[in-house]
Amino acid sequence: MPSPIRPMSEASKVLVFGAGNFGSCLADHLGDSDHDVYLWSRQGEVVESLNKTHRNPIYLKDHHFSTNITAVGPELPGETLINEMDVLLFAIPTQFLRENLEKLRLYLNKDKHPLLIFVNKGIEIGTHALTLEIIADTCGAGIAKAATFISGPSFAKESKICVVQRQPTSVSVTSFTDSEAQRAAILFHQPHFRCYTGSDPIGTELAGALKNVYAIAAGAADGLGFENNTRAMIITRGLAEMTRIGTAYGADPLTFLGLAGVGDLFMSCSSPTSRNYSVGFRLGKGESLDSIINNLGSVAEGVTTAKGVKMILDELCIKARIATTIYEVLYEGKDIQTAVRELLELPSSKEIDLPSATGGPAKQLMKKLGLD
Numbered sequence: 001m002p003s004p005i006r007p008m009s010e011a012s013k014v015l016v017f018g019a020g021n022f023g024s025c026l027a028d029h030l031g032d033s034d035h036d037v038y039l040w041s042r043q044g045e046v047v048e049s050l051n052k053t054h055r056n057p058i059y060l061k062d063h064h065f066s067t068n069i070t071a072v073g074p075e076l077p078g079e080t081l082i083n084e085m086d087v088l089l090f091a092i093p094t095q096f097l098r099e100n101l102e103k104l105r106l107y108l109n110k111d112k113h114p115l116l117i118f119v120n121k122g123i124e125i126g127t128h129a130l131t132l133e134i135i136a137d138t139c140g141a142g143i144a145k146a147a148t149f150i151s152g153p154s155f156a157k158e159s160k161i162c163v164v165q166r167q168p169t170s171v172s173v174t175s176f177t178d179s180e181a182q183r184a185a186i187l188f189h190q191p192h193f194r195c196y197t198g199s200d201p202i203g204t205e206l207a208g209a210l211k212n213v214y215a216i217a218a219g220a221a222d223g224l225g226f227e228n229n230t231r232a233m234i235i236t237r238g239l240a241e242m243t244r245i246g247t248a249y250g251a252d253p254l255t256f257l258g259l260a261g262v263g264d265l266f267m268s269c270s271s272p273t274s275r276n277y278s279v280g281f282r283l284g285k286g287e288s289l290d291s292i293i294n295n296l297g298s299v300a301e302g303v304t305t306a307k308g309v310k311m312i313l314d315e316l317c318i319k320a321r322i323a324t325t326i327y328e329v330l331y332e333g334k335d336i337q338t339a340v341r342e343l344l345e346l347p348s349s350k351e352i353d354l355p356s357a358t359g360g361p362a363k364q365l366m367k368k369l370g371l372d
């Protein structure tokens with residue numbers, strides 16, 4: 001392992017929630033940058049092993065983790081540790097975020113709190129809430145306004161375990177509060193982990209969540225035996241759908257052309273490393289969703305997010321035929337061959353068909369955060 005890179009900022013105390021693939025990877029990156037990192041796992045064996053041998057026995061097993069990481073858990077950290085932190089980083093799958101924030105909010109002072117960073121890419125089932133809304137509901141508008149989101153093409157694990165082996169990667173770092181996005185970017189930025197800041201957290205969140213649904217579609221097409229023309233069609237028409245949904249929602253359409261949009265969409269739709277692509281590929285090969293989920297061993301956010309997307313499409317009365325088809329295959333038992341035939345038999349339509357930007361749910365969310 002090469003010698004640690006100096007932090008671009010003063011060393012910070014960072015508590016990472018979630019020692020899965022991405023939480024472990026980001027904790028290692030920050031430890032490697034000489035920050036003082038605490039990594040919470042709800043699995044006792046992970047805590048013990050990280051502290052004793054600097055190895056995670058479940059995720060990124062082949063990696064020797066930074067010695068700047070102290071693992072904590074399995075109980076959720078309490079007020080004393082949280083009050084010492086400069087940064088709280090959440091790498092918990094979207095469906096479990098609310099229950100954890102409900103417990104942690106008691107320790108967060110709404111006037112003076114650590115920098116809060118979220119890296120999950122999904123939409124909550126049932127409520128179809130974005131993470132911003134989950135934060136506002138649980139921790140309050142002030143904390144949601146300052147929350148920062150990291151998204152973009154960043155596999156925790158490739159053949160050479162990319163980020164922890166310092167393979168060049170870029171992400172977007174967005175918040176409604178520019179100074180918080182800047183702080184997060186300075187914390188993470190390194191020559192091999194380039195951070196670009198932005199101020200459209202709603203678009204960034206939607207892009208990260210939606211790309212997972214289209215990665216399932218691209219994987220399914222490959223599983224069915226289609227090749228490059230078809231994958232390029234799904235990526236490009238997927239991007240058109242993502243941008244249409246984002247615009248109707250009230251996000252900035254240009255966000256979908258950035259790292260969190262086309263960057264991550266392209267990567268996840270073209271690689272079996274993506275768990276969402278793998279789910280699709282196996283569906284295309286004829287395996288059932290239950291069987292795939294039961295032995296995936298890791299989260300594929302697109303599966304749950306497809307439900308949230310369907311609710312958003314119904315609410316906004318807009319069409320996104322690929323996303324709807326994925327929902328029907330996953331949850332309405334639609335046969336995948338029939339789904340493909342129906343998609344291909346759709347009549348010709350305008351290539352670029354963006355709704356007028358009325359503000360949509362983003363306007364209500366911003367009102368809730370006091371940003372209107």
Ligand SMILES: NC(=O)c1ccc[n+]([C@@H]2O[C@H](COP(=O)([O-])OP(=O)(O)OC[C@H]3O[C@@H](n4cnc5c(N)ncnc54)[C@H](O)[C@@H]3O)[C@@H](O)[C@H]2O)c1
Nearest residue numbers: 018019020021022023091093096120121154155156298299
């Ligand atoms: N893996 C990647 O390459 C990558 C990259 C960018 C973003 N993400 C996003 O980061 C998030 C986490 O993904 P991951 O790859 O680390 O997932 P993972 O499947 O590798 O790990 C999931 C983690 O969540 C924890 N968990 C499960 N149930 C929980 C609960 N009820 N409360 C708290 N924690 C719970 C598990 O213990 C585990 O540590 C996802 O939203 C994902 O889309 C992942």
Ligand SMILES: O=P(O)(O)OC[C@H](O)CO
Nearest residue numbers: 152153154155274275276
């Ligand atoms: O493995 P996936 O499909 O969850 O993709 C992981 C990241 O989102 C890639 O940026």
